[in-house]
Structures are given as structure tokens and as C-alpha cells.
Amino acid sequence: MSTRGLEGxxxxxxxxxxxxxxVLTYRGIDIDDLASHASFEEVIYLLWYGKLPNQSELDQLTKQLAENASIPQELIDQIRLFPNNIHPMGALRTAISALGLFDQEAEEMDDDSNIRKAICIQAKxxxxxxxxxxIRAGKDPIAPRSDLGVAANFLYMLTGEEPSAISVEAFNKALVLHADHEFNASTFTAxxxxxxxxxxxxxxxxAIGALKGPLHGGANEQVMATLEAIGEVDxxxxxxxxxxxxxxxIMGFGHRVYKDGDPRAKHLKEMSKALTxxxxxxxxxxxxxKINEVVEREKGLKPNVDFYSASVYYSLGIERDLFTPIFAVSRASGWIGHILEQYANNRLIRPRADYVGPQKQDYVPIHQR
Known part of the structure; x- marks a missing residue:
């Protein structure tokens, strides 16, 4: 018996x-603890290696990410050729695919090579x-700084200005909260x-192709579109x-897995209040x-992680159509963790379909149709 959308x-x-x-956990650690205390780099290590890093391990990963954050000039030249009116997720999908062409060890499948590729992808x-x-705004890209962490570096490369402490804290928290989420659509695709x-x-x-869809990663963009369309609280x-x-x-509400509310939403709600x-x-x-109150009253639906992340990103000066690519920057850590886990105990994923079409049909020659 088939199940629509593989639900359950x-x-x-x-x-x-x-x-x-x-309750959402990464490697058994409650997301509330991680959102309150962990750096994104710690979460990356946790997802990939199965434990929180000690100081030496964290320093090494942070250094490796910083050393690998620059992208090839040839890739920058390709990005310059992209049409300016395309969605950034389309650009990201194509650029990540192209990035693999510059990696001479892309096809190597040993553990060391896969970790090296993991660092390369996450860093870049x-x-x-x-x-x-x-580039689409007519500006030159800004090179990453080796003295900044992932969250601060992203904001710096986007604006050219060193971000405030509260901006880095908010963005780091968003990256931690979006890092992994069990067998969601993009993770399963990967x-x-x-x-x-x-x-x-x-x-x-x-995975990026799957995340691009508005029923997965694109929801936070639609939330901001709704807020802008409304314009005023009253x-x-x-x-x-x-x-x-x-x-x-109404985008940003309800979740197939969470029936009593998304545990990630409250953290982004707090950051939204502070940043706005x-x-x-x-x-x-x-x-x-106000929207939260109305939807919960009328439909019994609670906000998910996308709802308050929209106003957080907007308050950081980030354009609406970059919200989903930011999701990808974070979720890459989870995708990579799952890819490494799949490689470690692999079996081809090949489900069956419950056929519901016509049966016992005969071929009819074309001149009789």
C-alpha cells in the first residue's frame, strides 16, 4: 500500500x-541548547563527526574552513556570465555543480577525500x-577574511562592512537552527x-534543487513577500x-512533523524582536x-522555522530572494553529514511504485488509432 509523499x-x-x-536534536543534543550556546562551526563538527569538538578540533576545523573559503577566479568569471534576473538558487545550483569541475579529486571516494570535499563545499x-x-548588483565580490567565522564572514562578504555583534549572533543562531532536520526533502534527495x-x-x-522549491526552502521568501504586501501592523x-x-x-505555518509547534521558531522570534x-x-x-495570532486563532496552526527567519534576515539587510540560499549555506552542513553517513553504510535507494494505471492493454497499430 502506497503512502502519498512517503508520510510516516x-x-x-x-x-x-x-x-x-x-523535540529536535542533533546527535542527541537538544536544539534549544545548541541555539543558545553553540557556534555554527561546532554544529558542523557535531553533524560530521558525531560529537562536539574540543578546542583543538574546533580550531582546526575553523582554520580549514577559513583557508578554503575563496572560490576560483574561473568560477567568478562564470558567475559574471549568469543573467542578472535569475533566482539566486538557480545560480547557486549551477555554481556548486561547476565547482566540482575544478576539483581534481571530485571522483575520489575514500574517507580523507570526502572530508576534504566536505570542507571545500561548506567553506565556499x-x-x-x-x-x-x-555581481548582479554591479559590484565586485569581496574576498573572505581568515579572521572571521562563517556567520561574520558571510555578512562581511555581502556588505563589505564588519557586522555588529548582535548581527553575527542572530545569523549564527539562524545557521545553527537550519543546519539539519532529519529526512527532509533536500536531505533525502542528497x-x-x-x-x-x-x-x-x-x-x-x-539537494539545492530540492530546497529551491517553495514548499521546502522557499517558504521564508514568501513570508517576507506577505509582510511587504501588508505593509503596516493595523x-x-x-x-x-x-x-x-x-x-x-499562509506561508510559514504548520509542519508535517511538528503538530505542537516548531521548536526552532521561538529562537528566531526572539532575534526578530531584538533586530527589528x-x-x-x-x-x-x-x-x-499579529499574523501569528490570527492564523493560530483561525486555523490552529503554529509558526515554523521559516516564519520569523524572514524578518530576521530582512533586518540584517539581506534581500528577500537570498533567504533560501542562506538556508542552503546552513543546511549544507547537514546534507554533508548525511552524505558521509550514506557512503559509510551504502545501499542503493530504489523504492517501488504502486501502479494504478490501466492493465491488459493491446498495442494498436498507428493506422487504426
Missing amino acids: VIAAESSISSIIDG IGTIVTAFAR RVTVATLSDMYSGITS KAEGYILNALANKEK ELTGQPKWYDMSV
Whole structure:
């Protein structure tokens, strides 16, 4: 018997992240603890190696990421040839695929080679996103700085200005919260791809293609589009009630796995409040809270991770269509963890379909049709 969307189907065993009774953990550590205390670099190490790093291990990974953050000039030249009006996720998908062409060991499948590729992809994905963002705006890309961590470097490469401490804290928290989420659509896509023993670049490219969809990574873009369409707090309730009456989907609410609310949402709600106040635009937070109240009252749906992340990114000066690429910068850490786990105990992923089409049909020659 088939299940639409594979809902509730256990596809494999994994020790990377879990969602049990509404609690999200990475390697058994509650997301609340990680969001409150961990750097993104610590989370990367945790997802890849199965434990939190000691200081020496963290320093080494941080150094490796910094040393590998620059992208080839040839890739920058290719990005300059991309049309300026394409979606950044399309640019990222193509750029990551192209990045594999510059790696002479892309096809090597031993453990050391795969870890080296993992560091290369994780280090460069943020650089690619910021390079495209600046090039399409008619600006030159900014090279990464070796003295900045992943979160600070991304904001620096995007704007050319050293980010404030609260901006780095907010962005680091967003990266931690988005890093992994069990067998979501893009993660499963990555595992299906590499289960054929395809290379890691192909796995990440496939995952980006899945994340690009508005029912997965693109939801936070749609949340910001809704906020901008509403414009003012006093218009929020009427707008949402009208949308619900017209049976329109309000993005950023509900989740197939979480029935009692997404545990990640509260952290981004706190950062949204702090950042919108800091930037003098509290209306984005206030509007979000009002929408939250109306949707929960009328539909019984709670916000998911995408809802408050929209106003967080907007307050950091990030363009709306870069929200999903930022998701990819973070989720690459989880994708890579799952790819490494798939390689370590691989079996080709090849499900069956429940055929519901016509049967016992005869071939009819073309002159009789």
C-alpha cells in the first residue's frame, strides 16, 4: 500500500538528527541548547563527526574552513556570465555543480577525500552566494577574511562592512537552527543521489534543487513577500482573514512533523524582536506577531522555522530572494553529514511504485488509432 509523499514511512536509519515528541536534536543534543550556546562551526563538527569538538578540533576545523573559503577566479568569471534576473538558487545550483569541475579529486571516494570535499563545499558555498549577490548588483565580490567565522564572514562578504555583534549572533543562531532536520526533502534527495555512488558535488547540487522549491526552502521568501504586501501592523488582521477566506495558503505555518509547534521558531522570534528594534523597524516583528495570532486563532496552526527567519534576515539587510540560499549555506552542513553517513553504510535507494494505471492493454497499430 502506497503512502502519498512517503508520510510516516521510515526510509533508513540515521544517527545525525531526530525529531521525537516535537523535540529536535542533533546527535542527541537538544536544539534549544545548541541555539543558545553553540557556534555554527561546532554544529558542523557535531553533524560530521558525531560529537562536539574540543578546542583543538574546533580550531582546526575553523582554520580549514577559513583557508578554503575563496572560490576560483574561473568560477567568478562564470558567475559574471549568469543573467542578472535569475533566482539566486538557480545560480547557486549551477555554481556548486561547476565547482566540482575544478576539483581534481571530485571522483575520489575514500574517507580523507570526502572530508576534504566536505570542507571545500561548506567553506565556499557562502562565498558563492555573496559573490552572485554582489555581481548582479554591479559590484565586485569581496574576498573572505581568515579572521572571521562563517556567520561574520558571510555578512562581511555581502556588505563589505564588519557586522555588529548582535548581527553575527542572530545569523549564527539562524545557521545553527537550519543546519539539519532529519529526512527532509533536500536531505533525502542528497542521499538518493549519492546512494548511486555519485560524487558529493552531485549530491549537494541535487539537494539545492530540492530546497529551491517553495514548499521546502522557499517558504521564508514568501513570508517576507506577505509582510511587504501588508505593509503596516493595523492592516495585518484584515489581510490574513481575507486570504484565509479565499483559501490562500499562509506561508510559514504548520509542519508535517511538528503538530505542537516548531521548536526552532521561538529562537528566531526572539532575534526578530531584538533586530527589528535595533534597526528602528519594529513593525516587521509586530506584524509577524499579529499574523501569528490570527492564523493560530483561525486555523490552529503554529509558526515554523521559516516564519520569523524572514524578518530576521530582512533586518540584517539581506534581500528577500537570498533567504533560501542562506538556508542552503546552513543546511549544507547537514546534507554533508548525511552524505558521509550514506557512503559509510551504502545501499542503493530504489523504492517501488504502486501502479494504478490501466492493465491488459493491446498495442494498436498507428493506422487504426
